[in-house]
Amino acid sequence: MSDLPALPVTFRPGRTRAVLLVSGVVIFVVITVVALLLEELGPGERLSFVVTGALLFGILALLARVKVVADESGVTVVNIAGRRHLEWAEILRVNLRPGDPWVFLDLSDGTSLPALGIQPGIAKERAIADARTLRALTEARSIRDPEQRRD
Template sequence: MTVSAGQSGREGRSGREGREAAIADLHRPFVSRRGRIVAWVMGVGQALAFIACALLLPWSGVDQVGINDRIGLLVIAVFIGWGMSRFGGVRATPSKEGLVVRNLLITRTLTWREVEGLNFGVSDPWVTLNTEDGDPLAVMAIQRADGEPARSEAERLATLIEYHHTTAQ
């Protein structure tokens, strides 16, 4: 919004506030909706199943299960739960300086200058960033499994990249 000399300061402020709100909305974190739900449901479900097995398997008799086996089941449940929490925690967090991409095992921080563009083709499972060093970076937070919201989020990320490239020049 352009403010002319005849407009009041209040209208100018509301236009500026509207622009700032739109920019803040662009900088919302990217998270996978469906992937997050599936990961947490699977994590809790497997934990309950392993705990039930550890408690309900026979304590005595021919088929008895010892304490070490029960502890082993619980340790496996913890490791699977940790893995599911990583799946549920994938995200990309934009800021004015750059983008922090948290995937399963690796978190990478990029400045906006390092991001040259993105790909999200029909057969791509998630958005891939084209980086300055030539090493593509998957953004698992924007997954094809999320359907139309994923396409919208990819467009928002593309807009964000373009915004920071034009404001930096």
């Protein structure tokens, strides 16, 4: 257990996040500049351009917010439109199979939860290492049957 990171630890797709946020800012600035440079547009039309740019930035910022946070109490998965906290014992398996777009957590209630904070998009090796670390943390911290662990 000495090779496990100290908790809390946050997993997030750093490069993907940077690309999304920078792209969002660039899109917003370009659309705003275009709105200001087009002389034939009225104030309402210019405002609609700026609002459209802000909406596009907002969507990209939502995509960039994904993360997985492991702490003493369990794992918090922050996806695009939601957040869910899981106790360690609720996580049965951490999966990142070849071709998967992100990690999937198999849960004790029979469902599977996507964890978009670990995704092999731009940084495949990093995602694999993060998935292995989360798997090791889960195996070390989840005690499903205390009698079994004493052997």
